[in-house]
Amino acid sequence: MIIDRIFNSKDPAIKRHFAKTITWRIIGTIDTMILGWIITGNPMTGVKIGGLEVLTKMILYFFHERVWYNVNFGLPVRKAYKDEYH
Numbered sequence: 001m002i003i004d005r006i007f008n009s010k011d012p013a014i015k016r017h018f019a020k021t022i023t024w025r026i027i028g029t030i031d032t033m034i035l036g037w038i039i040t041g042n043p044m045t046g047v048k049i050g051g052l053e054v055l056t057k058m059i060l061y062f063f064h065e066r067v068w069y070n071v072n073f074g075l076p077v078r079k080a081y082k083d084e085y086h
Contacts, residue, residue, distance in 0.1 A: 017065045025058045 006018045029050045036046030 013069060014066075017062060017069065021058050021062045021065065024061060025054055028057060029054045 006014055009015060032053055033043075033046040033050035036049040037043045038046075040046070
């Protein structure tokens, strides 16, 4: 399972990406709930929208972060950065 892989990983970058995923989702979900409330005028609608999107966006962000971690775009010294953790 992916959660086991995250918590059992020896690579600190994976744990860091996971922590960033969680904290960013908290911020993003609060934003979505507030916007849903403002747009509809109903705070429960905002909560429902935020609740539905929280898991899917965490998963998408985690994989997005992992892809960018393995892409050299814009990082000419990427190899030196990765060597710090291996």
